[in-house]
Amino acid sequence: MTGTVAAGIEAASRLYQAGRLEEAIDACRAVLAVEPRRSDALNLLGAALFSTGQDGPAREALREAARVDPGNAAALGNLGIVLQHRREWPDAARALRALAAVQPESATVFSRLAMVSQETGDLDGAARFLRRAARLDPGASVQWYNLGLVGMLTGDMAAATRDLRRAVAIAPDGASARVRLGETLLRLGRPDEAAGVFLRALRLDPSAVDATMGLARCGRYRAAATAARPPGTGAMAGAEPGLAVRGALESATGYGSFCQRFIRTLRQRAVPLQAIGIFGSESWKEENLDAPVPAKALLNFLIPLAVERVPGLATVTFTMFEGTRIPPAWRRLSEHNDLIIVPTESSRMAWAAQGFPEDRLRVCPLGVDPEDSDGNAVPPTMVDPRGRLVSSYRHRFINVSDFIPRKNIDGLLRVWLRATARGDDAVLILKLGKGNDPAFAAELGELVRRTEAAVGKRMADAAPVVLINQLLSDADMAGLLRAATHYWSMSHGEGWDLPLSKAGALGLSLIAPRHSAYMEYLDDRVARLIPAAVRPARLPYSAQHYAPFHGLDWWDPDEDAAAEILSAIVRGGDDARPSARDHLVQGFTWARAADRLLAILDDAGLR
Structure with a gap:
C-alpha cells in the first residue's frame, strides 16, 4: 500500500509540474482517500487548488498539511502565500512565524514576515524582520532597499539613509534606491545633496518620474532658501515678508481643499506667497505664485510623512488626525518641526498624547463658509x-x-x-x-x-x-x-x-x-x-x-x-x-x- 501511495504522489507531482492541474487535484484526492493524513499530498493538493483559483479549499488543505506535520516547510510556505493572497494577515503571520522556526536562516521568510507586518501597519515590526533578513543575506541589495523604505515610513531617516546608501553600493546601476535616498535627504533638509542623487538616478533611468519631481523640488527649495536670507544679503532685500507654502495645489483631497482655500484667502489679504506643490512641478493656476518670496518658514499643508525641510526656513506643518493618539511614526517624523498646527482640540490632544511637546502645538480652526459659486x-x-x-x-x-x-x-x-x-x-x-x-x-x-x-x-x-x-x-x-x-x-x-x-x-x-x-x-x-x-x-x-x-x-x-x-x-x-x-x-x-x-x-x- 505504501508503494502505491508513493507512486500516486509522484504521478500527481508530474501532473502538477506539467500544468495539468485538474488531473493533479484528482490524483491527490485519490491518494488522500487511502491515506488522509498524508501531508505531502495535502500540500500538493493545496498548491494545485490555489493555481486554479480555488483559494478557500487550498487554504484548508494546506492548514491540514501543516497541522498533520508542523515541520513541513513546503506546506507552511504555501499556506503563507495563500493567506497573503487572501489578505488574511494575522493568519499569514502565524504561518510564516512557524516557517521561520523551521527555517531560521531563511532571509526570504523574514522578508515576507516584514511585508505582512507592513500590511497590518506594524512598521516597527516590519523593520525588525527586515533587519534580520538583511543580516542573513547582507549581499542582497533588495534587503537594504526595503529596510530603507520602512525606515522612511517609521520616521527613522538616519537609518533609512544608511540602508539606502548600502543598497546603492551593492547595486550601483539601479535608479530606484537612489530616488528613495534623494527623498530621504529632502526630509533631512539636504536639498543640494539630494539634487546630486536625483541627477545620478536620471542618468541611469531617464524615465524615473520621481527623480524628475524630486529634482524640481530641490530647485524650488533652493530658491526659497535664497529668498529667505537676512535683509540686505540677497536679491529679495527690502521685499515685503511673505510665506512659502507647500501642499496639494491641484488635488481633490481634503488636504488639497483646505490648502487651496487658505491660499485664496491669504491672497485676498495681499500676503506674498510662494506656492510649492507636493511634487514640485505644479503651479498655482489662478495666478503666478511660483516666484520665491522672503519668508521665515515653509508652511506645509500635509501629513508628516510628506514634509520636507528647507535649510534656512523654519518647518511648520498644518495637519490633523482622526484618532485619540497619533502614530509613533508621526511623532518621529515631526521631531524637527518648529510648529504643528491642527484645526481642533481633538487633534491637539492626539499629538500631545503621543508625547509631542505641547509648546509646539497650536490650534487654528478651518473655515466652512461656502464658496461664492455655491449659491x-x-x-x-x-x-x-x-x-x-x-x-x-x-x-x-x-x-x-x-x-x-x-x-x-x-x-x-x-x-x-x-x-x-x-x-x-x-x-x-x-x-x-x-x-x-x-x-x-x-x-x-x-x-x-x-x-x-x-x-x-x-x-x-x-x-x-x-x-x-x-x-x-x-x-x-x-x-x-x-x-x-x-x-x-x-x-x-x-x-x-x-x-x-x-x-x-x-x-x-x-x-x-x-x-x-x-x-x-x-x-x-x-x-x-x-x-x-x-x-x-x-x-x-x-x-x-x-x-x-x-x-x-x-x-x-x-x-x-x-x-x-x-x-x-x-x-x-x-x-x-x-x-x-x-x-x-x-x-x-x-x-x-x-x-x-x-x-x-x-x-x-x-x-
Whole structure:
C-alpha cells in the first residue's frame, strides 16, 4: 500500500509540474482517500487548488498539511502565500512565524514576515524582520532597499539613509534606491545633496518620474532658501515678508481643499506667497505664485510623512488626525518641526498624547463658509434604483466619503437597514470614492453582503440607496449636497470633515457622532449628535487592525442611538430639525481661519 501511495504522489507531482492541474487535484484526492493524513499530498493538493483559483479549499488543505506535520516547510510556505493572497494577515503571520522556526536562516521568510507586518501597519515590526533578513543575506541589495523604505515610513531617516546608501553600493546601476535616498535627504533638509542623487538616478533611468519631481523640488527649495536670507544679503532685500507654502495645489483631497482655500484667502489679504506643490512641478493656476518670496518658514499643508525641510526656513506643518493618539511614526517624523498646527482640540490632544511637546502645538480652526459659486449650484436630477426621482422623497440623507474603513460605511449601512423600510419616504445618497479604484465594486459588494448577513435584512427591504462613485467638481459637489435635506456621518473619527461642515453651511440638517472634530463646531443646539465610545481601530467585521491606525484607538458611534434618530426623522416628521447654518457661516469663516493662522505665525516670529 505504501508503494502505491508513493507512486500516486509522484504521478500527481508530474501532473502538477506539467500544468495539468485538474488531473493533479484528482490524483491527490485519490491518494488522500487511502491515506488522509498524508501531508505531502495535502500540500500538493493545496498548491494545485490555489493555481486554479480555488483559494478557500487550498487554504484548508494546506492548514491540514501543516497541522498533520508542523515541520513541513513546503506546506507552511504555501499556506503563507495563500493567506497573503487572501489578505488574511494575522493568519499569514502565524504561518510564516512557524516557517521561520523551521527555517531560521531563511532571509526570504523574514522578508515576507516584514511585508505582512507592513500590511497590518506594524512598521516597527516590519523593520525588525527586515533587519534580520538583511543580516542573513547582507549581499542582497533588495534587503537594504526595503529596510530603507520602512525606515522612511517609521520616521527613522538616519537609518533609512544608511540602508539606502548600502543598497546603492551593492547595486550601483539601479535608479530606484537612489530616488528613495534623494527623498530621504529632502526630509533631512539636504536639498543640494539630494539634487546630486536625483541627477545620478536620471542618468541611469531617464524615465524615473520621481527623480524628475524630486529634482524640481530641490530647485524650488533652493530658491526659497535664497529668498529667505537676512535683509540686505540677497536679491529679495527690502521685499515685503511673505510665506512659502507647500501642499496639494491641484488635488481633490481634503488636504488639497483646505490648502487651496487658505491660499485664496491669504491672497485676498495681499500676503506674498510662494506656492510649492507636493511634487514640485505644479503651479498655482489662478495666478503666478511660483516666484520665491522672503519668508521665515515653509508652511506645509500635509501629513508628516510628506514634509520636507528647507535649510534656512523654519518647518511648520498644518495637519490633523482622526484618532485619540497619533502614530509613533508621526511623532518621529515631526521631531524637527518648529510648529504643528491642527484645526481642533481633538487633534491637539492626539499629538500631545503621543508625547509631542505641547509648546509646539497650536490650534487654528478651518473655515466652512461656502464658496461664492455655491449659491448658483444646481442639484442634479437623480433616480433611485426603483425609478423614482430622488427629489420626490421627503427625507433625503447624504454621506460623502472616501471608501475607507475609518468612514464606517458598514456602520452606516447597518443603521440604514435597521432604521428604514422599503415603503418609507426616505432615500440615502451615498457618494463614495472618486471613481478611480478598479476594486471598488467588488469590495463594496462584499461589504454589502456581510452587512445584510449581520443585520439579517436585505438592502432591497430598506429605503433605497443611490450610489455615486465618480470625481465631482466643486460646483457639482455643492449641487449634490443641495439635493439632500440631511447630512449624516457615522465616521470613526475626523480631523475636520469638510463635506459635513459644508453641508451644514448650505443649510442641511446635520447628524454626526459626538467625537473628534465634530465637537469643535457642533453641539446639541445645531445638530443631532450620536453618542460614541473609544474602541480599538479595527477593519469591518474583523479583529484585524486598520493598518494606518495600528495599535491605536478611534470612536465607535452608538448604532442603536443612530437608528433611533433616523427612525424619528423618517417616521415622526422633521418639522423642528436643528440648523447649523448661521452658527457655521458666522463662526467659522475662512477669513477668520486665515487671520488666526497669521497670528500664530506672527506670535512665533515666523512671518
